[in-house]
Amino acid sequence: MRIAFDHQIFCLQTTGGIARYFCRLAEQLAGRHEQVGVFAPVYRNQYLTALPSGAVHGVGVKAYPPKTAGLMVGLNGLVSRRMIRRWQPDIVHETYFSSTPSAPTGCPVVLTVFDMISELGTQADRASPVTVALSEPVGGPSRCLDLSRSEKYAAVSRADHVICISEQTRQDLIRLFDTPPEKVSVAYLGCDGLPEATAADARAVAVQKPFLLYVGLRGGYKNFAMMLRGLACSRRLRHEFDVVAFGGGSLTTDEQALIRQLGLGDNQVRQIGGSDSDLAHLYQTARALVYPSTYEGFGLPPIEAMSQRCPVICSDRSSIPEVVGDAGEYFDPTQPESIAAAIERVVFSSGAIGALVAKGALRAQQFTWDQCAERHLGVYRSLIDA
DSSP: OEEEEOSHHHHHOSSOHHHHHHHHHHHHHHHTTOEEEEEEEEEOOSGGGGSOTTSEEEEEOSOOOTTOHHHHHHHHHHHHHHHHHHHOOSEEEEOSOOSSOOSOTTOOEEEEEOOOHHHHOSSOOTTOSSEEEEOOGGGOOOEEEEGGGSHHHHHHHHOSEEEESSHHHHHHHHHHHOOOGGGEEEOOOOOOOOOOOOHHHHHHTOOOSOEEEEESOOSGGGOHHHHHHHHHTOHHHHHHOEEEEESSOSOOHHHHHHHHHTTOOTTSEEEEOOOHHHHHHHHHHSSEEEEOOSOOSSOSHHHHHHHTTOOEEEEOSTTHHHHHGGGEEEEOTTOHHHHHHHHHHHHTOHHHHHHHHHHHHHHHTTOOHHHHHHHHHHHHHHHHHO
């Protein structure tokens, strides 16, 4: 089977989860002796260097000239489409959302949708499949967004089949874009193994006091502020635990003000950046990962935590229960008392910690790139055989 991936994400992202997904998928497919081609004439993505020789049709650069990213993506599209047409693929898997097709006429097209966060906004009107009511930030006037005018809607409508990374995302896509259910299937992501933490990593991110770990961006639906409110409403948690936020940039002025307002101590909440091996060390030494997001298309940190034998305490919303299964302790992410109670049930009980670690180790084994690739191959074959 000749499987082509277009230029889009490899020109848009230097690194990032979507590009990593496509590179892992391409690696798996090539390892199964499928003919894989990534068509990105001048790309800036770092992950492509790891693909087998001959799979990448293009030249890598460290960066595009300033203020030319949009132009470069457009030019890549023009050249990529010609290259794909000459290669004569059996399937084209478009790597992002565009109103312009990448595939030759008559060639089946597959698209991946990771989440519907931008379409849902802050207050989604669930009555309409295409027009969603959004609220402006900080209580501004509401407006209507016509989803049918977006490039994402155009790409989904044009695709012969759409793959979603969770059933939650699939249901949201079907409802918001009025997409035929038979056109959409689910393929869970694989979880990359984190590198072994070294002694240097342990020294670099050492935390003396018992701590709760938070990973990733913190604003909006990520709900970090509510996690802090949950910690603060429990006297025992407030006195016995620190919070370490890994990644996501330095604590903002608003976050620092909230920390002071909640009466949390100096340096009790800290932000740490670092490598994947630093993150592995934090997973291994945290009392638990707390994952308070109110919406996720999938959510990798809980799977990463489980693979590192770190207990998971998480929100009961969107795709999170679907992914975590029975390997997490759940809370209502809108209620600080619920967050505090769930954390207390775990961190003060060696039995609860042991049970979650054991369940988590089994759960993490279900999310592999091999299984992800097999699901994709099933979709590709069904389109070719149709």
